Amino acid sequence: MAIRPIKIAPSILAADFAHLGDAVAKVAAAGADAIHVDVMDGHFVPNISIGIPVVRCLRRVTDLPIDAHLMISDPMGYASAFVEAGVDGLTVHVEGAPHLHRLLQHIRGLGVRVGVSLNPATPAIALSEILNDIDLVLVMTVNPGFGGQMFIESVLPKIRQVREMLDQAHSPAELEVDGGIGPETAKRVVDAGATMLVSGTAIFDAPRGISAAIEAIRQAAGNEQERR
Ligand code: DX5
Numbered sequence: 001m002a003i004r005p006i007k008i009a010p011s012i013l014a015a016d017f018a019h020l021g022d023a024v025a026k027v028a029a030a031g032a033d034a035i036h037v038d039v040m041d042g043h044f045v046p047n048i049s050i051g052i053p054v055v056r057c058l059r060r061v062t063d064l065p066i067d068a069h070l071m072i073s074d075p076m077g078y079a080s081a082f083v084e085a086g087v088d089g090l091t092v093h094v095e096g097a098p099h100l101h102r103l104l105q106h107i108r109g110l111g112v113r114v115g116v117s118l119n120p121a122t123p124a125i126a127l128s129e130i131l132n133d134i135d136l137v138l139v140m141t142v143n144p145g146f147g148g149q150m151f152i153e154s155v156l157p158k159i160r161q162v163r164e165m166l167d168q169a170h171s172p173a174e175l176e177v178d179g180g181i182g183p184e185t186a187k188r189v190v191d192a193g194a195t196m197l198v199s200g201t202a203i204f205d206a207p208r209g210i211s212a213a214i215e216a217i218r219q220a221a222g223n224e225q226e227r228r
């Protein structure tokens with residue numbers, strides 16, 4: 001069985017927005033695998049963050065994949081604008097999409113990676129009908145809306161469950177986790193089956209700096225056994 005490294009996607013929500021280009025350059029130099037952009041509309045979640053113009057600017061300064069995590073009420077209405085701005089992947093919430101299958105087909109048609117996210121209270125079974133339509137599952141380990149929250153332990157069994165569902169479906173989809181991820185929680189989520197870790201505060205607010213923080217998460221996470 002081949003060993004493959006866990007992917008790390010820094011969430012720029014925790015970066016200094018006055019120096020965003022520098023923050024992205026630093027995480028890239030430290031070996032980050034993708035840039036995670038948290039898009040909040042003050043409606044689907046009780047916070048407002050950043051959106052399309054910021055993605056467009058970041059696209060000019062990084063070759064890393066840009067993943068937009070859409071925490072917005074109308075993902076269908078904005079997906080193509082994010083793709084035009086330069087994202088490589090779009091992740092949408094099950095809870096915000098009454099016509100999830102249609103939305104996923106729409107994103108697929110735009111030619112970017114298709115991701116689906118589950119809030120902590122949403123069961124894994126919500127994925128059962130769309131498992132073959134996605135490239136990534138994002139299991140939220142906090143309630144979306146804010147960085148710097150505490151990791152919710154009770155989500156761990158759901159990560160295992162999603163892992164089993166993906167394996168049973170022979171799906172190569174990435175299993176991503178987001179919220180409260182740092183060196184202390186990385187191993188637990190990877191042991192449960194996560195392959196990609198989003199981390200904001202633990203990277204950008206790390207007292208020893210960005211590079212050391214990414215390395216610490218990588219060390220803690222270890223490698224993942226290739227499952228397929
Ligand atoms: C929460 C966001 C996360 C958040 C992660 O709504 O989706 O990406 O920024 O931040 P930390 O790592 O600080 O929990």
Ligand code: ZN
Pocket residue numbers: 011036037038069178198
């Ligand atoms: Zn996120």
